[in-house]
Amino acid sequence: MQAKRSCCSCKTVKPITDFGNRCKKRGLISSTCRACNSANAKAWREKNKEEIKRKKAANYEGNKEAIKANIAAYREANKERIAAMRRARYEVKYAHRLGNKNGKVPCKTKICPACGIDKLRKEYFKKLTSISYLCKVCTNLHAVDRNRKVRNRTPPWCDKAEIAKIYRNRPEGYHVDHIVPVLGIIDGRPVSGLHVPWNLQYLSATDNLSKQNRITESDL
Numbered sequence: 730m731q732a733k734r735s736c737c738s739c740k741t742v743k744p745i746t747d748f749g750n751r752c753k754k755r756g757l758i759s760s761t762c763r764a765c766n767s768a769n770a771k772a773w774r775e776k777n778k779e780e781i782k783r784k785k786a787a788n789y790e791g792n793k794e795a796i797k798a799n800i801a802a803y804r805e806a807n808k809e810r811i812a813a814m815r816r817a818r819y820e821v822k823y824a825h826r827l828g829n830k831n832g833k834v835p836c837k838t839k840i841c842p843a844c845g846i847d848k849l850r851k852e853y854f855k856k857l858t859s860i861s862y863l864c865k866v867c868t869n870l871h872a873v874d875r876n877r878k879v880r881n882r883t884p885p886w887c888d889k890a891e892i893a894k895i896y897r898n899r900p901e902g903y904h905v906d907h908i909v910p911v912l913g914i915i916d917g918r919p920v921s922g923l924h925v926p927w928n929l930q931y932l933s934a935t936d937n938l939s940k941q942n943r944i945t946e947s948d949l
């Protein structure tokens with residue numbers, strides 16, 4: 730049978746392993762349980778907060794050199810252990826820098842879906858949180874293609890000076906956006922808006938990139 734003892738603080742009977750040592754040499758066991766001990770100590774520290782702070786500061790002032798030497802000696806003696814701890818902490822905090830969740834190192838290259846070539850990340854445009862879908866070369870080709878399509882969607886009767894004015898007056902940090910995309914999708918159906926003044930609006934760069942030519946009827 731396991732030895733038990735009553736705690737004189739919380740008055741409950743607990744197994745002897747729940748009590749700390751009062752004097753190890755003489756085999757004396759604490760009269761209060763570990764839980765009460767730590768709770769009491771915490772309460773005492775909270776009550777004497779200012780006093781403890783003052784004493785600590787006074788002690789440091791009086792023994793500055795010795796304390797500094799102690800710390801330096803400890804660091805010197807435990808160099809490897811401290812380095813290992815730091816490394817472990819770094820690996821937890823910056824896991825994303827060392828590799829992804831599966832421990833794999835992130836790819837340095839990406840296959841461009843347009844030209845099919847495995848290219849380095851620097852050969853793609855940087856986007857807000859990732860890199861462009863197509864490589865720089867293909868993105869530019871796509872832009873040329875897109876400009877041609879936009880030109881095709883500009884009716885000959887519309888006021889081109891008016892459109893130029895909208896582009897000229899574009900505020901800093903904003904894109905000129907087609908409300909109905911020139912080539913886009915509304916509710917799953919392909920649409921083709923006109924390149925006319927009343928189909929143009931200013932949109933912040935972030936909003937425009939998140940729109941991605943996919944809108945719903947309610948957005949109009």
Ligand SMILES: [Zn+2]
Pocket residue numbers: 736737738739740741761762763764765766
């Ligand atoms: Zn207790």
Ligand SMILES: [Zn+2]
Pocket residue numbers: 841842843844845846863864865866867868
């Ligand atoms: Zn490409």
